[in-house]
Amino acid sequence: MTSPHGTAAHPAAPGVSRAELTALIGEIEKEQRVNEAVVNLVPSENRVSPLASTPLRTDFYNRYFFNDALDPEFWQFRGGEGVGRLEAELALPALRRLGRAEYVNVRPVSGMSAMLVVLLGLGGDAGDGVVCVDAATGGHYATARQIRMLGRRALEVPFTEGRVEADALRRALGSGRVPLVYLDLQNCLREPDVAQVAEVIRETSPETVLHVDCSHTLGLVLGGVHANPLDLGADTMGGSTHKTFPGPQKGVLFTRDEALARRMREAQFYTISSHHFAETLALGLAAAEFEHFGAAYARQVLVNARTFAAALRDRGFDVVPGGPHLTDTHQVWVRMAPGESAGTFSARLAALGIRVNVQTELPGIAEPALRLGVSEVTLTGGTERTMEALAEVFALVRAEETTKAAELFQGLPGGLAEPYFFTSRSEGAGFPGSAGEEGVFRG
Numbered sequence: 001m002t003s004p005h006g007t008a009a010h011p012a013a014p015g016v017s018r019a020e021l022t023a024l025i026g027e028i029e030k031e032q033r034v035n036e037a038v039v040n041l042v043p044s045e046n047r048v049s050p051l052a053s054t055p056l057r058t059d060f061y062n063r064y065f066f067n068d069a070l071d072p073e074f075w076q077f078r079g080g081e082g083v084g085r086l087e088a089e090l091a092l093p094a095l096r097r098l099g100r101a102e103y104v105n106v107r108p109v110s111g112m113s114a115m116l117v118v119l120l121g122l123g124g125d126a127g128d129g130v131v132c133v134d135a136a137t138g139g140h141y142a143t144a145r146q147i148r149m150l151g152r153r154a155l156e157v158p159f160t161e162g163r164v165e166a167d168a169l170r171r172a173l174g175s176g177r178v179p180l181v182y183l184d185l186q187n188c189l190r191e192p193d194v195a196q197v198a199e200v201i202r203e204t205s206p207e208t209v210l211h212v213d214c215s216h217t218l219g220l221v222l223g224g225v226h227a228n229p230l231d232l233g234a235d236t237m238g239g240s241t242h243k244t245f246p247g248p249q250k251g252v253l254f255t256r257d258e259a260l261a262r263r264m265r266e267a268q269f270y271t272i273s274s275h276h277f278a279e280t281l282a283l284g285l286a287a288a289e290f291e292h293f294g295a296a297y298a299r300q301v302l303v304n305a306r307t308f309a310a311a312l313r314d315r316g317f318d319v320v321p322g323g324p325h326l327t328d329t330h331q332v333w334v335r336m337a338p339g340e341s342a343g344t345f346s347a348r349l350a351a352l353g354i355r356v357n358v359q360t361e362l363p364g365i366a367e368p369a370l371r372l373g374v375s376e377v378t379l380t381g382g383t384e385r386t387m388e389a390l391a392e393v394f395a396l397v398r399a400e401e402t403t404k405a406a407e408l409f410q411g412l413p414g415g416l417a418e419p420y421f422f423t424s425r426s427e428g429a430g431f432p433g434s435a436g437e438e439g440v441f442r443g
């Protein structure tokens with residue numbers, strides 16, 4: 001792009017012109033209008049509620065906030081004096097109650113950032129072993145690599161049918177000093193059996209710390225439909241706050257152990273400086289809101305995921321079964337038919353306004369497949385009827401009945417009838433940003 005125009009104060013410079021930048025803003029705004037009408041079925045994503053997203057549009061987005069102790073002598077960076085207490089007095093207490101953990105760290109900026117903090121804080125020294133879940137069986141793609149980049153030995157163990165392979169775990173724990181088991185699942189239809197892992201650790205290597213990275217399932221854990229790993233023998237847990245948990249893009253860590261909290265805090269201090277203040281305020285609001293809605297939302301996520309899986313299977317889709325209910329999480333996996341392209345199918349759905357996630361490395365599936373998630377559609381009020389209708393739209397798209405599919409999609413039941421967040425219709429509503437959200441969300 002060229003830059004023919006400048007201003008008096010700032011003469012023309014090579015690069016993108018002001019007119020071109022204005023046009024780009026127009027494109028972003030146009031795409032945002034598209035975004036407001038889509039149904040998003042990507043399991044790694046969710047949506048921040050109108051209330052919780054309020055800080056994201058404020059000046060706090062531009063600010064650092066270090067003074068979480070609110071020490072009157074320590075305002076080295078100004079700006080947080082008025083609302084900084086919301087971290088200590090809203091975010092942390094709400095998350096402590098939800099996670100039933102005395103020590104909560106809201107400083108990680110994402111799930112990966114929380115991962116780094118845990119590996120550095122609890123993963124021992126160079127040369128030590130850290131156990132993680134083999135990515136080919138559902139573990140996060142980056143964990144083993146991150147462990148190796150930090151100079152530790154990555155000991156990958158397989159995960160099948162909701163359980164870590166116990167013999168492989170025993171062998172890993174017996175291979176020299178292993179300070180940490182990092183139980184991480186990126187692709188998972190089953191709730192992991194944390195108690196089993198804790199039991200093997202107790203028998204084989206009692207000094208080893210067990211961390212459960214529940215990035216994908218945090219909303220299910222904090223909403224109470226998955227067991228809290230800390231109740232089952234995990235020492236620490238945490239992960240992303242924007243997958244099943246409907247918060248901003250951030251990370252969080254929980255523990256009931258003061259010494260472990262201190263070690264994570266130290267690693268965090270040297271790996272994260274800005275913890276993204278506006279997002280942290282948003283996380284506090286999202287957590288407080290989740291205390292009102294989270295339990296019902298999490299129950300409905302599970303109901304919707306199972307309904308969607310069964311409805312797709314009934315319409316001839318090759319749904320990968322994750323146990324007797326097809327799925328125990330928000331994820332639903334669909335294998336494509338021979339000769340059918342996941343990319344083409346995804347593009348046809350996207351043209352209609354439905355976004356799905358194509359994954360190339362789902363456990364046990366050699367070819368690209370669909371990894372669907374129902375968190376966002378549930379949060380905004382989608383019910384079993386919505387899931388049945390969406391499955392029917394999928395079937396019509398597969399049959400290339402585009403007009404019928406579009407008609408059905410436009411009339412999709414659900415909408416904002418019963419979203420799992422406060423709206424302007426909620427009792428006592430009136431928070432900034434709540435007005436007009438009815439026009440924003442679908443399904």
Ligand SMILES: Cc1ncc(COP(=O)(O)O)c(C=O)c1O
Nearest residue numbers: 110111112140184185186215240
């Ligand atoms: C188990 C696990 N850990 C970490 C992450 C990374 O999270 P983020 O994308 O928030 O950095 C993911 C993302 O899928 C995950 O599944």
